[in-house]
Amino acid sequence: MYRPATADQLLALKVCAGIEELAGSERFAAAEPEMAEAIVEGIGQFAAGEWAPLNRVGDLEGAKLQNGNVTLPDGFAQAYRNYVEQGWNSMAAPAEHGGQGLPFALGCNVLENLGTANFAFNLLPMLTTGAIDAIEQHGSAAQKALYLPKMISGEWSGTMNLTEPQAGSDLGALRTTAVPVTEGEHAGKxxxxGTKIFITWGDHELAANVIHLVLARLPDAPKGSRGISLFVVPKYHVHADGTLGGRNDLRAVSLEHKLGIHASPTCVMSFGDGGECVGELVGAPHRGLMAMFTMMNNARINVGNQGVQIGERATQAAVAYAMERVQSARAGSPDKSAVPIIEHPDVRRMLLRMKALTEGARALLYYTAGQVDRGTLGDAAAAARGECLVPMLKAWGTDIGVEVASLGVQVHGGMGFVEETGAAQHYRDARIAPIYEGTNGIQAADLVTRKLGLENGAALDALFADIVRDCGEEAALTELSDTCREIARWMREDASIDDRLAGSVPFTSMAAVAVAGWQMLRQARAVEAGAAPALAVTKPVTVGYFLRRVVPEALGLAASARGGADLLYAVPAEALAG
Structure with a gap:
């Protein structure tokens, strides 16, 4: 049974995203408190009522490729239609193309609720929002007018097509080609x-059209990543008036057989088998990677959001089971009657850890979203801070999702290792999130290379300085933030590139915990001042656990972050293989 975490979401929107301050701007004036509350409550009810019941059947039956068409279990098509008709897909999209123009933070809330209800199904709107962002920022006026209105409504969905069999994270190795059409009805296109793999929701029939964003090479393209262009390639051709034409020359040739997210069709896509797959160039030639990174940045935030989603769902399931499962007397109790396992200290530890980690990841999510929104309003410092936060959120948030889902299995005990309880599904579903949209190692590398030097180091330095200034009474959090600041300075000024990369993952976790702990402390202060009365009992405890257990653990990663690369290369690769 899924219950929306409405109270904690509203608190995070208020305290961490600063939604009321955003509503003070002309652009986001519609996001007044009553509207924000109505949206959070409304999408929570919708997700729980219409998407959550499909989570289990989606896992058991999954997506299927039959006679060249991808199909989903009964109920998915109607649930998606209802989602579109109620306008949820348009929440944070630009108003000039039919969106509601609300803050990105509220769009994140829509996806949080949908993904907690149905992790695999939520990948469909998640990829569409990223494709909308890429076209809106890099497409021509004609492309925006043609594609955005129906993508924003959700009538059409979107995908990103990057990976190829020989080119995983190294996009410079891709081979898909794009040859100019010089005559006929498609002249100018x-x-x-080529072939693309791991294409999430690459084909389906829930939306009337699927708009693929495809990376490919022009005939005169230079080698490597500088020779990549971006193309919009619809499943069905689109006439100038927006009506649909015939089927484009593209197809899903197979579906991946995956550990989890079975209801999300992960496709091998073949473009141009008959030589007639037609697409349009988006942006300038050979500048496709820059355009695609717009979509990838959006997706990385939303994948970090997935850590919150699976953490919330796994925690709710574990708490419910622990309250029902009766086993053994409480240690040290004179009453030798068996009690629900939630009364045992180690089960309490696991449940409280699950709840604290999930709330910490949520706090980091909405703080990041709030910085993105301020960047949209023209705040350059907030935009730079948002860039620093994205790899922290994606990497640590998804690691948290896996840890919490694993703890959920542990709380269920042997019943967690069998499929009937659903705990195993959460763990299987969660495991993809640290991998896609750039592995967590790639996120950490991004933080200690490009983001470390942003504004000559001032962007990251100011973040840790703000935490120290605001958290003086919390010694462990202050020490963690100061330590992060010192490590960042060492990496920037003294460490070799190998040393930086060797310590990148522990450093990223330390930084994320510092920011999440700071935001949770701000939440606790707000609750103490009277905000969110429904959380008056639980929030001080989850914040206390985070500050007294999770923050000291993160401090313990400092040796790893500073450890350097020498030990990693002390053994030849051949010896490791032997």
């Missing part, structure tokens, strides 16, 4: 040919 391009014939696309």
């Amino acid at each position: 391009y014939r696309i040919a």
Whole structure:
């Protein structure tokens, strides 16, 4: 049984995202408190009522490729239609193309609720929002007018097509081609040919059209990542008036058989088998990677959001089971009657850890979203801070999702290792999130290379300085933030690139915990001042656990972050293999 975490979401929107301050701007004036509360409550009810019941059947039956068409279990099509008709897909999209123009933070809330209800199904709107962002920022006026209105409504969905069999994270190695069409009805467009793998929701029939964003090479493209262009390639051709034409020359040739997210069709897509796959160039030639990174940045925030989603769902399931499962007397109690396992100290430890980690990841999510929104309003410092936060959120948030889902299995005990309870599904579903949209190692590398030097180091330095200034009474949090600041300075000024990369993952976790702990402390202060009365009992305890257990653990990662690369290369690769 899924219950929306409405009270904690509203608190995070208020304290961490600063939604009331955002509503003070002309652009986001509609996001007044009553509207924000109505949205959070409304999407929570919708997700719980219409998407959550499909979570288990989606896992058991999954997506299927039959006679060239991808199909989903009964109920998915109607649930998606209802989602579109109620306008949820348009929440944070630009108003000039039919969106509601609300803050990105509220769009994150829509996805949080949908993903907690149905992790695999939520990947469909999640990829569409990223594709909307890429076209809106890099497409021509004609492309925006043609594609955005129906993508924003959700009538059409979107995908990103990057990975190829020989080119995983190294996009410079991709081979898909784009050849100019010089005559006929498609003159001025391009014939696309190639194969892409791991394409999330690459084909389905829930939306009337699927708009693929495809990375490919022009005939005169330079080698490597500088020779990549971006193309919009629809499943069905789109006439100038927005009506649909015939089927484009592209197809899903197979579906991946995955550990989890079974209801999300992960496709091998073939473009141009008949030589007639047609697409349009988005942005300038050879500048496709920059355009695609717009979509990837959006997706990385939303994948970090997935850590919150699976953490919330796994925690709710574990608490419910622990309250029902009766086993053994409480240690030291004179009453030798068996009690629900939630009364045992170690089970309490696990449950409280699950709840504290999930709330910490949520606090980091909405703080990040709030910085993105301020960047949209023209605040350059907030935009730079948002850039620093994205790899922390994606990496630590998804690691948290896996840890919490694993703890959920542990709380269920042997019943967690069998499929009937659903705990195993959460663990299986969660495991993809640290991998896609750039592995967590790639996120950490991004933080200690590009983001470390942002504004000559001032962007990251100011973040840790703000935490120290605001958290003086919390010694462990202050020490963690100061330590992060010192490590960042060492990495920037003294460490070799190998040393930086060797310590990147522990440093990223330390930084994320510092920011999450800071935001949770701010939440606790707000609750103490009377905000969110429904959380008056639980929030001080989850914040206390985070500050007294999770923050000291993060401090313990400092030796790893500073450890350097020498030990990693002390053994030849051949010896490791032997």
